[in-house]
Amino acid sequence: MVSAVQQFLSNGKLLRSWNATTITLVPKVSCPSNPGDFRPISCCHTLYKCISKLICSGLKRVLGGIICQTQGAFVQGRNISHKHSPMPGSSEALFEKKLLSELLDQS
Incomplete structure (x- = not known):
């Protein structure tokens, strides 16, 4: 996993499968009967989450000087x-x- 993240950081290319997100509906109540009884949860690939956090932490350091x-x-x-x-x-x-x-x- 570390080598995959390092590869992305060096060449900037992200495999399409890393960005795949699955939306799952989790029931809020024991017997859901309408769409409002569900909570959507997005399940992202772990590599995508790691890359996003690295980019965000890098941006956090420079935003104060840019904005x-x-x-x-x-x-x-x-x-x-x-x-x-x-x-x-x-x-x-x-x-x-x-x-x-x-x-x-x-x-």
Whole structure:
């Protein structure tokens, strides 16, 4: 298996059979009677999973340098909610501070 993954990483070619995925329906209830009673599970080839994890771990190391700082998703440590924060001293920041103060006074 290790040599197959190394071969892919060196030449970039993936055998079609490695990318084959089987979708299996697993029942959610003891007596399923309609399609909503099943949960689809995808079964991927082990080599495909290993290659995908290696590619993702490599991408994780470089994404922070590629993606602009204003982007809030896809980079560990950033959150989409961090994208917008008011400038200190702005009317919006003062409003948020006043609102927070009032909320704390009520509790």
